Amino acid sequence: MTHQPRRQSSQLTFNHYTSLFTYKYKAHAFVMCVKGDWAFLRSAFLMTSGWSSEAVCWMCSATKGSAGPEMAMTNLSGDWLDTMFEQDPWLTPPALSLLQGFHIKMVAPDTLHCWHIGHGRDFLASVIVHLAEAGAFGDGGVPLALKEATRSLRAYAKAHKLQQVKVPLSRESLEWHAGVYPHLNISKACQVGVVHKWLAHLAETGLIADSLIATAVWSSHMFLDTVVGGSNFLTQEAASRAHAYGMLYLLSYVRLSTTALEARQLRWFIRPKFHMFHHIVLGVQHRASKRNPHLDAVWMDEDCGKSNEAFTNYPSSAAVHPNTSTVPGGLAWEALLTLGCCQPITNSLWGSCASGLK
Ligand SMILES: [Zn+2]
Numbered sequence: 001m002t003h004q005p006r007r008q009s010s011q012l013t014f015n016h017y018t019s020l021f022t023y024k025y026k027a028h029a030f031v032m033c034v035k036g037d038w039a040f041l042r043s044a045f046l047m048t049s050g051w052s053s054e055a056v057c058w059m060c061s062a063t064k065g066s067a068g069p070e071m072a073m074t075n076l077s078g079d080w081l082d083t084m085f086e087q088d089p090w091l092t093p094p095a096l097s098l099l100q101g102f103h104i105k106m107v108a109p110d111t112l113h114c115w116h117i118g119h120g121r122d123f124l125a126s127v128i129v130h131l132a133e134a135g136a137f138g139d140g141g142v143p144l145a146l147k148e149a150t151r152s153l154r155a156y157a158k159a160h161k162l163q164q165v166k167v168p169l170s171r172e173s174l175e176w177h178a179g180v181y182p183h184l185n186i187s188k189a190c191q192v193g194v195v196h197k198w199l200a201h202l203a204e205t206g207l208i209a210d211s212l213i214a215t216a217v218w219s220s221h222m223f224l225d226t227v228v229g230g231s232n233f234l235t236q237e238a239a240s241r242a243h244a245y246g247m248l249y250l251l252s253y254v255r256l257s258t259t260a261l262e263a264r265q266l267r268w269f270i271r272p273k274f275h276m277f278h279h280i281v282l283g284v285q286h287r288a289s290k291r292n293p294h295l296d297a298v299w300m301d302e303d304c305g306k307s308n309e310a311f312t313n314y315p316s317s318a319a320v321h322p323n324t325s326t327v328p329g330g331l332a333w334e335a336l337l338t339l340g341c342c343q344p345i346t347n348s349l350w351g352s353c354a355s356g357l358k
Contacts, residue, residue, distance in 0.1 A: 031099050034107050035296050038276075041107055045097065046090040051272040058089035058107065059279055064272075073275035074257075076250055081282075108283075108296040109276040111224065116189035118273035123220070123253065124195050125174045125182035126267045127213060136207050146170055156198045165191045181269035189299070196221060216252035219245045223281065227294040234290045246281030 034041070041058070042050050049055040054066050062073040062080040070079040085104060088097075096102065114120075128149060131137060137145040137152070150168045157164050167173045167186050175183040186192055199208075200221035208214040223245035230238050257268035280293050 031102055031106055033296060035110055035298050037113050044094060045107060046092055046094045048091060049089050056272040056275055060084045062275055074254060074270055076254060109279050110296040110298060111280060111293060112189055112297040112299055114273045114276040114280060116192045119271060119277050121184040121192060122269040125184040127199055127217060128169060128174060129176050129182045130213060153198050156201055157194050162194045163190050165194055181266045212252055212256060216249055219249040223249060227292055230292050232292055232295060234292050239284050239290050243281060243285035250278055
């Protein structure tokens with residue numbers, strides 16, 4: 001009988017994790033952050049607010065407009081800013097909220113979900129539609145303009161050794177139809193990022209003649225560039241720059257959206273994830289620890305989660321026990337990915353982690 005060599009993996013799998021808790025080791029862990037898509041967070045924390053509710057946010061009392069303009073999520077300096085973390089977003093405390101040291105500030109919106117597969121796709125599609133209409137890709141009509149835009153995008157990606165965007169830019173992929181807002185229908189977040197970099201390149205080379213749109217493209221690109229290239233804990237200087245870039249983008253976008261609305265144009269859509277992106281920008285400046293919000297994005301975690309079928313089998317917080325050592329299944333995976341593990345926790349260590357990461 002021959003023994004197969006034990007398979008080595010550089011990635012901690014779900015089975016590794018469960019065996020870690022079940023059979024061999026006593027693990028010590030503490031919560032640093034709970035992250036994931038909005039549907040997961042809403043389910044796990046029994047949130048009464050959300051994208052489909054009038055109250056949109058788990059961090060503040062912003063609404064879609066029913067509580068007046070001062071509480072509207074589109075009001076960048078509204079009164080909702082004074083309500084952050086004042087109220088719990090649930091009626092009944094969810095199990096995860098009972099974890100030692102947990103604070104709702106540890107539930108973080110992230111750039112992947114809020115920008116790359118969220119609000120950013122509204123923005124980028126509206127920019128491309130504007131450029132095609134303005135003749136930036138030639139005057140031969142929309143089909144030829146989008147064909148030239150696709151060629152330009154792919155040439156840029158090749159020249160900069162970026163992932164190719166396989167879906168051509170077209171009326172379908174931009175959801176450019178009468179009666180609806182444009183939306184970049186590209187599912188791969190990484191490729192959405194390539195489109196963003198390409199448009200920033202066009203802005204820098206002067207192809208985007210509208211100064212407000214060029215400002216929005218440039219400032220959003222600089223915000224993401226600053227946090228993606230930043231250290232785990234941003235310096236005060238980097239945090240201030242990122243905050244300035246982010247706020248410049250938000251102000252530019254709201255102005256574009258307002259102007260389009262007054263002209264009765266369906267452009268520059270504002271969805272609740274725009275508000276979540278606003279919180280990310282605010283957090284860069286207001287987090288005492290200056291923890292980089294890029295750490296909250298779940299690029300690698302989601303890929304890993306897809307390979308573990310069990311991850312998707314725990315959609316309800318009902319399955320979660322508040323004791324970290326016995327948290328089972330998918331929610332545990334999501335939560336524990338952001339735990340610091342395998343060293344005894346002293347009160348001083350716990351205190352420094354809990355206070356520093358909020
Ligand atoms: Zn909010």
